[in-house]
Amino acid sequence: MNGLSRWRDPVALLAVPALVYLVALYALPLLWLLAKSFVGPGGITLAPYADFFADPFNWRVVTNTLSIALWVTAVCLVIGYPASFALARAGAGLQIAMLVAIILPLSIGVVVKAFAWQIVLRRDGVVSQFMMAIGLWDEPQRLLFTETGLVLGAANIFLPFMILPIYSVVKLIDPRLDEAGATLGATPVYRFLRVTLPLTLPGVVSGIAFVFSMSVSMYVIPSLLIGDRFQTLSTLTGRSFLFMRNEQLGSTTAVILLALAVGIVVGSSWLARRLGSTS
Amino acid sequence: MIVERLARATMWLAALFTVIFLMTPLLVTVAVSFGSSSVFTLPPPDWSLRWFQKLATTRGLWPSLLTSLQVAAFATAVALALGTLCAIALVRGSFPGREAIATFLVSPLMLPGLVIGIAMLQGFKAVGLRETYSSLLLAHVVITLPYVVRTVFAALSLFDFSLIDAARTLGCSYPAALMRVMVPALGPAFLTSGMFAFLASMDNYPISIFFTDAWTKTLPIQMLQYVEENPDPTIAAISAGLVLLAILALIVGDRLVGLRRMADF
Numbered sequence: 001m002n003g004l005s006r007w008r009d010p011v012a013l014l015a016v017p018a019l020v021y022l023v024a025l026y027a028l029p030l031l032w033l034l035a036k037s038f039v040g041p042g043g044i045t046l047a048p049y050a051d052f053f054a055d056p057f058n059w060r061v062v063t064n065t066l067s068i069a070l071w072v073t074a075v076c077l078v079i080g081y082p083a084s085f086a087l088a089r090a091g092a093g094l095q096i097a098m099l100v101a102i103i104l105p106l107s108i109g110v111v112v113k114a115f116a117w118q119i120v121l122r123r124d125g126v127v128s129q130f131m132m133a134i135g136l137w138d139e140p141q142r143l144l145f146t147e148t149g150l151v152l153g154a155a156n157i158f159l160p161f162m163i164l165p166i167y168s169v170v171k172l173i174d175p176r177l178d179e180a181g182a183t184l185g186a187t188p189v190y191r192f193l194r195v196t197l198p199l200t201l202p203g204v205v206s207g208i209a210f211v212f213s214m215s216v217s218m219y220v221i222p223s224l225l226i227g228d229r230f231q232t233l234s235t236l237t238g239r240s241f242l243f244m245r246n247e248q249l250g251s252t253t254a255v256i257l258l259a260l261a262v263g264i265v266v267g268s269s270w271l272a273r274r275l276g277s278t279s
Numbered sequence: 280m281i282v283e284r285l286a287r288a289t290m291w292l293a294a295l296f297t298v299i300f301l302m303t304p305l306l307v308t309v310a311v312s313f314g315s316s317s318v319f320t321l322p323p324p325d326w327s328l329r330w331f332q333k334l335a336t337t338r339g340l341w342p343s344l345l346t347s348l349q350v351a352a353f354a355t356a357v358a359l360a361l362g363t364l365c366a367i368a369l370v371r372g373s374f375p376g377r378e379a380i381a382t383f384l385v386s387p388l389m390l391p392g393l394v395i396g397i398a399m400l401q402g403f404k405a406v407g408l409r410e411t412y413s414s415l416l417l418a419h420v421v422i423t424l425p426y427v428v429r430t431v432f433a434a435l436s437l438f439d440f441s442l443i444d445a446a447r448t449l450g451c452s453y454p455a456a457l458m459r460v461m462v463p464a465l466g467p468a469f470l471t472s473g474m475f476a477f478l479a480s481m482d483n484y485p486i487s488i489f490f491t492d493a494w495t496k497t498l499p500i501q502m503l504q505y506v507e508e509n510p511d512p513t514i515a516a517i518s519a520g521l522v523l524l525a526i527l528a529l530i531v532g533d534r535l536v537g538l539r540r541m542a543d544f
Binding site: 009014021025028029079083089096097103104107109117119122124126129159188189213219223234241242250251254255257258261262265 | 289308372391401405420478503543
């Protein structure tokens with residue numbers, strides 16, 4: 001088919017309603033938000049961004065956002081990586097228990113889960129009771145409204161998004177590869193580093209991308225688990241529009257947030273493609 | 280040997296921890312909702328149904344539930360129609376840019392909801408749409424559409440379209456062939472994507488927050504307002520109801536496609 005007639009494929013028309021809908025109600029508003037943030041009273045300007053980054057408080061907000069997201073991602077990776085191997089290799093009973101524990105929370109709203117963590121992290125809550133029972137804490141402590149509490153709650157809510165992508169690559173690994181390595185005399189550590197780890201990297205990259213981007217943009221979880229004392233880009237954006245009526249500041253932080261999210265999506269898919277082509 | 284044992288132990292410990300860690304908040308919420316204490320004491324001093332009884336008289340709860348159900352039903356229905364047509368075009372068409380279009384259609388899942396909400400709020404204002412309820416309906420289709428496109432696209436990619444030709448050879452008309460061959464084969468995809476789209480709309484907070492006023496509130500908005508104003512186990516009772524709904528959805532999903540396929544990512 002030549003160039004022009006390919007465009008006349010009648011089946012293509014079926015995509016038009018959905019495309020028009022999303023372009024009109026989603027893509028154009030986003031582009032407009034982006035464009036408007038660079039337009040001041042005197043024409044095109046970078047002043048809102050210069051003002052934003054000139055304020056040390058805002059730098060604090062940016063570092064808060066990134067450090068919490070890094071912590072949440074690290075916790076999810078440390079628990080999720082071995083857990084996804086267990087999920088792929090478990091017997092039927094444990095596998096069903098794990099699948100239920102992973103999928104059930106996905107169909108429950110974030111307000112419900114964040115509220116549950118408000119109860120769990122109280123001074124008389126489950127975490128405090130557990131730490132006392134195993135003897136790590138001498139007296140009950142409140143984790144609610146602390147950074148640790150926020151990381152715990154957010155890691156809990158995003159953990160399935162780390163486990164599922166890693167699980168989807170682990171279950172495809174042929175267990176005979178590991179046996180072959182052992183037969184050839186490779187040590188377990190060497191086999192893991194040279195065979196298993198490289199094969200799971202695409203899953204790890206997409207898990208990290210999911211959890212990190214969700215942690216950067218979470219709004220309900222920090223509102224309930226840490227409160228106004230600790231601002232992130234996302235809570236600051238929400239507050240600027242909903243309470244402070246400062247649309248200028250809100251648009252600036254929204255665009256920074258958008259740039260971060262797009263950067264993560266583009267960067268991770270580039271990395272995943274590179275890993276896919278080399279392994 | 281010791282390294283292998285250590286690795287194995289780590290794996291099973293992580294699995295055990297994952298199950299306990301992920302189930303704890305749900306179990307705690309349900310336990311609190313059946314307790315008599317008003318300060319979330321665990322284990323509760325006594326069991327009671329008082330928080331469930333209080334639901335009946337909780338102001339604003341039922342209207343917000345009704346709003347959420349209506350919006351989710353509308354948005355899911357529109358998304359199923361638009362999304363299925365689009366998925367057919369992407370699988371069967373031979374026009375350029377299909378991959379880019381597919382990425383664009385699922386992209387709302389990957390961008391911050393709050394930013395999408397703000398952009399839509401300003402966009403709707405710019406074209407003069409100020410009515411909250413219609414804005415809410417329009418906005419929620421953007422939430423549900425990616426789920427339908429993603430799942431139906433995956434299912435259609437596996438569907439053998441020559442089956443339709445076979446049915447026609449055997450005497451079916453084209454619409455009848457579609458209805459009797461393609462629709463049953465895609466049924467599970469419609470149901471699971473519809474279910475997840477519905478739940479995503481029901482649960483959405485960051486987009487809905489920009490399209491609410493004193494009269495129109497969705498359930499998550501109303502619930503968060505409650506948690507902030509008077510935190511008592513009434514919210515736990517609502518949550519227990521939503522957990523029950525999620526368990527039902529999980530059972531339905533398991534029957535239709537199986538737990539393992541629901542975990543496909």
